[in-house]
Amino acid sequence: MRVLVVDDSRAMRMIIKRELRAVEGLDDVLEADSAEAAINVLTEEAVDLVLSDWNMPGMSGFEFLKLIRDAGWNGHFGFITSEAAESTRIQALEAGAAFLLTKPFTGADLAHNISLLSTGGSSSYDEATSSTSEEGPSVSSVLEGLLHRGVTVTKADPPRREMARALARYVNTAGEFKAACMAEITFAASAGAALSMVPPATASEWARSGALTEMIAQNFYEVANVLAPVVSLGGPHVRLSDVIMLADFEKPPDAERITNPAKQVNFNVTIEGYESGRIALISLS
Numbered sequence: 150m151r152v153l154v155v156d157d158s159r160a161m162r163m164i165i166k167r168e169l170r171a172v173e174g175l176d177d178v179l180e181a182d183s184a185e186a187a188i189n190v191l192t193e194e195a196v197d198l199v200l201s202d203w204n205m206p207g208m209s210g211f212e213f214l215k216l217i218r219d220a221g222w223n224g225h226f227g228f229i230t231s232e233a234a235e236s237t238r239i240q241a242l243e244a245g246a247a248f249l250l251t252k253p254f255t256g257a258d259l260a261h262n263i264s265l266l267s268t269g270g271s272s273s274y275d276e277a278t279s280s281t282s283e284e285g286p287s288v289s290s291v292l293e294g295l296l297h298r299g300v301t302v303t304k305a306d307p308p309r310r311e312m313a314r315a316l317a318r319y320v321n322t323a324g325e326f327k328a329a330c331m332a333e334i335t336f337a338a339s340a341g342a343a344l345s346m347v348p349p350a351t352a353s354e355w356a357r358s359g360a361l362t363e364m365i366a367q368n369f370y371e372v373a374n375v376l377a378p379v380v381s382l383g384g385p386h387v388r389l390s391d392v393i394m395l396a397d398f399e400k401p402p403d404a405e406r407i408t409n410p411a412k413q414v415n416f417n418v419t420i421e422g423y424e425s426g427r428i429a430l431i432s433l434s
Contacts, residue, residue: 171256184213253294317373336426
């Protein structure tokens with residue numbers, strides 16, 4: 150079996166390729182950083198299975214699926230995405246996807262869904278991945294699933310303004326800004342480093358510098374992406390829009406809304422082996 154992994158995040162492509170090791174009968178893994186690039190691959194290479202993200206710059210994964218199905222490509226197609234709504238899964242299956250697997254996921258989850266392709270069985274969908282809660286274990290479970298490390302989450306004071314911070318902004322289906330995650334640079338650096346298996350000492354150096362490297366900033370984007378199911382604290386389903394880096398004491402865009410939210414919970418997050426940092430989950434609804 151030849152597999153094409155399509156995701157704009159280099160870190161997520163790496164994770165999916167790593168988890169594919171649990172799949173038997175795998176011959177080759179190709180990758181593309183956009184739907185447009187994936188179309189070029191499919192015109193030149195024989196591919197048995199496409200694993201695609203849903204939300205990508207330019208053409209979305211859903212638009213990509215519809216386009217190649219209309220063009221007559223009849224191979225297997227699966228989504229690996231942070232979109233956990235049941236309506237999204239139904240939309241994907243009706244368009245011709247074999248399964249939709251929500252981030253974070255395990256190699257066993259992926260292997261199970263791929264194994265069903267040859268038997269004609271129906272795909273599994275874990276409703277627990279779409280549960281939304283303000284409790285610490287929900288945050289720790291999604292981070293542990295992504296990073297494959299122990300994560301300890303405890304209630305804490307808000308992120309410190311005297312430190313550089315990363316602000317992840319989330320929007321609803323209409324594109325309206327509805328939720329945010331504010332993270333101290335220590336957490337952003339640690340999480341991004343853990344995702345790409347960078348040593349803890351290096352992550353600490355990045356945190357002390359007050360600025361994230363491009364690679365770690367991109368990796369933190371993926372971390373913020375998997376937090377989408379829990380960040381709105383029981384509010385509407387949201388998806389990650391963007392991540393903004395803030396210098397120490399710098400006010401974020403929409404500062405009044407963020408500092409006077411409808412709901413906010415604050416945690417101190419420790420990733421096994423890495424420096425801890427505070428995050429705030431902020432609901433604006």
